Each structure stands twice: as structure tokens, then as C-alpha cells.
Amino acid sequence: MDNVLDYKDLGQSTHKRKRRNTKPCWNNELRNLLREVNIAEKDYLRYQGDRRTKTKRREIFKIKRRQFDKRLRQEERKYTAQRLNRINQSGQSKRMLA
Structure with a gap:
């Protein structure tokens, strides 16, 4: 029967929790x-x-x-500010080299 029908072997199943992407600003405090x-x-x-x-x-x-939502917004703003800061610093260092 296997010789006649095409099939696809998907391999081992994995748990979705292991593959789930989290927000970059997520931390243990937010989890709790x-x-x-x-x-x-x-x-x-x-x-x-x-x-x-x-x-x-x-x-x-x-x-x-409300406490969770407030803390999540704070962490997202903090993460965004850090990211923008890194981008600005890398842009300044490129200007100094040029």
C-alpha cells in the first residue's frame, strides 16, 4: 500500500509551548x-x-x-526606548567613522 500512495512523514510531534514565540519585552514578572x-x-x-x-x-x-496591562505597557515602552537608543548609537558611530 505504501508503494502506491504518496505520504509525507512529519516526524516527531512537538509541544506548541516549546515553539511559541514570546514578546521580546516579556519577563518573569509579567509571567507571574x-x-x-x-x-x-x-x-x-x-x-x-x-x-x-x-x-x-x-x-x-x-x-x-489592570495591573498586568499597565506593567506590560511599561515594559513595551522600555524595550522600544532601548531599541531606539541602540539604533541611534549605532548611527552616531557610523557618522564618526565616515
Whole structure:
């Protein structure tokens, strides 16, 4: 049967987590903050008790999400500034050599 049909051997399967590209500004602090956001979201979504407690859990989730988003924006700005600084420095060194 293999002689008749064409097939493609894809090799060993790999986990997507190993291949996933991360943002260049990503760090351990952001990873931990994201984990806290995910835990707070699950806690809020799975809660089946009274409305007041569920509202409180929702507020906790929103606060943690805001903290994560704020820190991510800060890290992205810092990374962009460092990159622009490196580009400017390399441009200045080329002008000095010319």
C-alpha cells in the first residue's frame, strides 16, 4: 500500500509551548502577573455563591488585569526606548567613522 500512495512523514510531534514565540519585552514578572490574572479570572468565573461575593471577585480580577496591562505597557515602552537608543548609537558611530 505504501508503494502506491504518496505520504509525507512529519516526524516527531512537538509541544506548541516549546515553539511559541514570546514578546521580546516579556519577563518573569509579567509571567507571574499573568498567572495571577488567570487565577483570579478562574476564581471569579467558577464561583457559584452569592452575588456580593461574586462582584467582589470580579473587582479583584479587574484590578489584577489592570495591573498586568499597565506593567506590560511599561515594559513595551522600555524595550522600544532601548531599541531606539541602540539604533541611534549605532548611527552616531557610523557618522564618526565616515
